[in-house]
Amino acid sequence: MKPMACALFLLTVLPASAAQAACFVEYKAKQDNPLRLHYGISTLPGAACPPANAAAAQMEIRLDRNGWTLLNVVHLSAEEPSAEKKANAGDFYLRY
Numbered sequence: 001m002k003p004m005a006c007a008l009f010l011l012t013v014l015p016a017s018a019a020q021a022a023c024f025v026e027y028k029a030k031q032d033n034p035l036r037l038h039y040g041i042s043t044l045p046g047a048a049c050p051p052a053n054a055a056a057a058q059m060e061i062r063l064d065r066n067g068w069t070l071l072n073v074v075h076l077s078a079e080e081p082s083a084e085k086k087a088n089a090g091d092f093y094l095r096y
Contacts, residue, residue: 023049024081026074026089027056029063039074040092041081049076062096 022043030037044050044058052073060070086093 021047021078021080023055024077024079025049025055025059026076026081026085027059027063028071028074029068030071031068037071038068038092039089040095041085041089042094042096047078049078052076059096066096068096 022045025042025044026039027042028037028039042059042062044055049055050058055076056070056073059073063070081089081093
């Protein structure tokens with residue numbers, strides 16, 4: 001592929017892939033012995049958010065691998081969380 005054609009291809013593909021936003025999942029989780037709680041934000045792939053129960057099922061698997069139990073899904077959104085929400089999630093922003 002010629003350099004100019006390659007550049008044009010990238011210009012058409014990159015905006016399309018950027019438009020395919022992930023679903024942001026805000027959740028609460030816990031660990032026992034000793035009790036630890038956290039609020040986190042994660043992403044699920046796809047252009048649209050799944051139903052809450054499907055998002056919860058995916059998050060349960062991710063969290064369980066690391067010794068956490070999902071308490072609940074707080075919110076689902078295709079829009080990036082605010083700076084305040086990111087700060088509230090702290091180390092758990094996009095961790096799982």
